[in-house]
Amino acid sequence: MSDKMLKFVNIDLQNPPKRSVGERKQDFNEIYSEFINKKAKEQSSRCSQCGVPFCQVHCPLHNNIPDWLKLTAEGRLEEAHELAQSTNNMPEICGRICPQDRLCEGNCVIEQSGHGTVTIGSVEKYITDTAWTKGWIKPIRVKKEKDQSVGIIGAGPAGLACGEELRKSGFKVTIYDRYDRPGGLLIYGIPNFKLEKFVVERRTKLLKDSGIKFKQNFEVGKQATLDELKEKHDAILIATGVYKARNVDIEGVNLKNIFPAMDFLTASNRKGLGDQVKLFDDGILNAQNKKVVVVGGGDTAMDCVRTAVRQKAISVKCLYRRDRDNMPGSAREVSNAVEEGVEFLWLSSPNKFIGKQKVEEVEVTKMKLGEPDESGRKKPVIIKNSNYKLDADMVIKALGFDPEDIPKLFNSENLGISRWGTIKIDLKTMQTNLPGVFAAGDIVRGASLVVWAIRDGRDAAVQIEKYLNNINTKKEQAA
Ligand SMILES: Cc1cc2nc3c(=O)[nH]c(=O)nc-3n(C[C@H](O)[C@H](O)[C@H](O)COP(=O)(O)OP(=O)(O)OC[C@H]3O[C@@H](n4cnc5c(N)ncnc54)[C@H](O)[C@@H]3O)c2cc1C
Numbered sequence: 001m002s003d004k005m006l007k008f009v010n011i012d013l014q015n016p017p018k019r020s021v022g023e024r025k026q027d028f029n030e031i032y033s034e035f036i037n038k039k040a041k042e043q044s045s046r047c048s049q050c051g052v053p054f055c056q057v058h059c060p061l062h063n064n065i066p067d068w069l070k071l072t073a074e075g076r077l078e079e080a081h082e083l084a085q086s087t088n089n090m091p092e093i094c095g096r097i098c099p100q101d102r103l104c105e106g107n108c109v110i111e112q113s114g115h116g117t118v119t120i121g122s123v124e125k126y127i128t129d130t131a132w133t134k135g136w137i138k139p140i141r142v143k144k145e146k147d148q149s150v151g152i153i154g155a156g157p158a159g160l161a162c163g164e165e166l167r168k169s170g171f172k173v174t175i176y177d178r179y180d181r182p183g184g185l186l187i188y189g190i191p192n193f194k195l196e197k198f199v200v201e202r203r204t205k206l207l208k209d210s211g212i213k214f215k216q217n218f219e220v221g222k223q224a225t226l227d228e229l230k231e232k233h234d235a236i237l238i239a240t241g242v243y244k245a246r247n248v249d250i251e252g253v254n255l256k257n258i259f260p261a262m263d264f265l266t267a268s269n270r271k272g273l274g275d276q277v278k279l280f281d282d283g284i285l286n287a288q289n290k291k292v293v294v295v296g297g298g299d300t301a302m303d304c305v306r307t308a309v310r311q312k313a314i315s316v317k318c319l320y321r322r323d324r325d326n327m328p329g330s331a332r333e334v335s336n337a338v339e340e341g342v343e344f345l346w347l348s349s350p351n352k353f354i355g356k357q358k359v360e361e362v363e364v365t366k367m368k369l370g371e372p373d374e375s376g377r378k379k380p381v382i383i384k385n386s387n388y389k390l391d392a393d394m395v396i397k398a399l400g401f402d403p404e405d406i407p408k409l410f411n412s413e414n415l416g417i418s419r420w421g422t423i424k425i426d427l428k429t430m431q432t433n434l435p436g437v438f439a440a441g442d443i444v445r446g447a448s449l450v451v452w453a454i455r456d457g458r459d460a461a462v463q464i465e466k467y468l469n470n471i472n473t474k475k476e477q478a479a
């Protein structure tokens with residue numbers, strides 16, 4: 001064992017410095033500063049190099065965390081980068097936005113023993129950001145391009161990871177996306193203060209420079225059917241994510257100034273990218289000088305409240321029907337929102353939206369937690385006669401997402417889906433019921449995480465390659 005490790009007894013946990021609340025509320029930039037080299041080395045040296053590393057077990061990509069921490073502690077950053085990128089197509093993105101408290105860091109043994117976790121996410125980000133700065137990250141150079149081509153529908157993390165892996169194996173890859181920019185929710189969902197857009201753009205540029213073709217503003221179902229794409233390619237991956245916003249079925253829901261979360265976040269992200277957004281410029285989708293109420297308790301709700309703070313809302317309140325301990329959103333993001341002045345109304349649910357044309361008030365019902373439901377979580381129960389009213393000029397619904405009707409949209413009614421509308425795949429081959437058509441990411445799992453989308457994209461690439469090799473073998477045998 002290197003004498004550089006196991007320093008957790010003497011060195012305390014330290015995250016990269018967080019910008020002050022006053023400063024970070026003034027802009028949309030990321031809130032954590034960079035680790036300096038000395039700090040990254042020091043923090044990596046806290047790792048206890050467990051024989052069975054639970055951090056690795058609980059990382060969906062099974063990143064070889066103890067080894068890249070050791071290399072970082074020893075100052076061997078280029079090797080650390082090689083190792084980190086061998087299991088992850090976007091380590092600097094995961095380092096920024098994975099809910100580490102629920103994944104790697106939450107399962108770190110020294111965290112469990114009360115010393116405070118190794119700051120795995122920050123080191124992962126540091127290693128790969130350094131690799132970008134030093135020019136160690138280069139486009140893929142395909143020595144001998146294969147004849148076979150794969151069409152990928154969706155340029156989110158699942159589609160991008162799959163495309164990159166297939167390109168490394170020499171396949172021709174075309175990625176189709178209905179948005180004008182690649183990146184999926186990395187670009188139009190997740191706000192800058194968690195993930196600045198240049199970080200995503202340099203990744204997608206790298207893929208373009210690697211010979212992957214991107215067809216933007218191309219909506220499958222409108223510009224082409226699934227069958228038409230199947231004619232063009234030897235295999236297809238569907239990685240379209242989930243976008244149908246869940247609604248609340250209560251009185252007043254159709255009043256003006258009540259918006260789905262993605263409308264609000266997309267407008268804000270587009271403004272950050274320098275686009276003209278009429279509804280924002282007209283003040284409609286801008287929270288400035290408004291009393292904002294956000295309904296929901298997941299990551300999307302946290303992104304909405306913190307965006308509203310930065311747009312200089314008068315007040316930002318978040319209604320969630322369970323309590324803080326039972327929120328689905330990352331605990332770290334809830335703390336950041338509290339620091340930034342968001343008022344959380346736990347155990348509270350909207351009962352009615354009130355107003356003439358535009359929303360003016362929200363009637364709120366108080367809840368308590370009852371018996372666990374089928375998912376094991378305690379069920380919120382209404383407390384009778386507990387209603388009260390809140391002033392509101394803008395309400396944002398962040399209640400989660402369901403899949404769109406993909407078979408109908410793609411004019412492919414025989415594509416198999418689950419009872420939740422997600423695409424059904426064979427879990428071993430990742431193939432749908434249609435031969436040569438695979439699926440990955442949120443459209444298979446339901447709304448999930450970036451790191452799972454990357455994992456699925458990588459797994460799909462392995463299965464697609466197997467499928468294509470098998471077709472080749474059959475052709476060779478027939479010849
Ligand atoms: C607001 C918000 C915040 C989040 N924050 C986090 C976070 O902090 N950490 C985290 O790990 N996860 C977070 N997530 C979840 C994460 O973003 C998703 O799990 C992940 O992006 C899913 O990847 P995907 O590739 O499956 O789909 P997506 O990223 O949704 O990409 C799908 C792509 O498919 C395209 N598409 C859809 N239909 C068609 C069609 N018919 N034709 C062509 N293209 C099509 C879309 O335009 C899109 O670009 C967040 C999600 C949201 C909504």
Ligand code: SF4
Nearest residue numbers: 059094098103104121
């Ligand atoms: S990918 Fe996510 S879960 Fe895995 S090591 Fe990195 S931050 Fe942790």
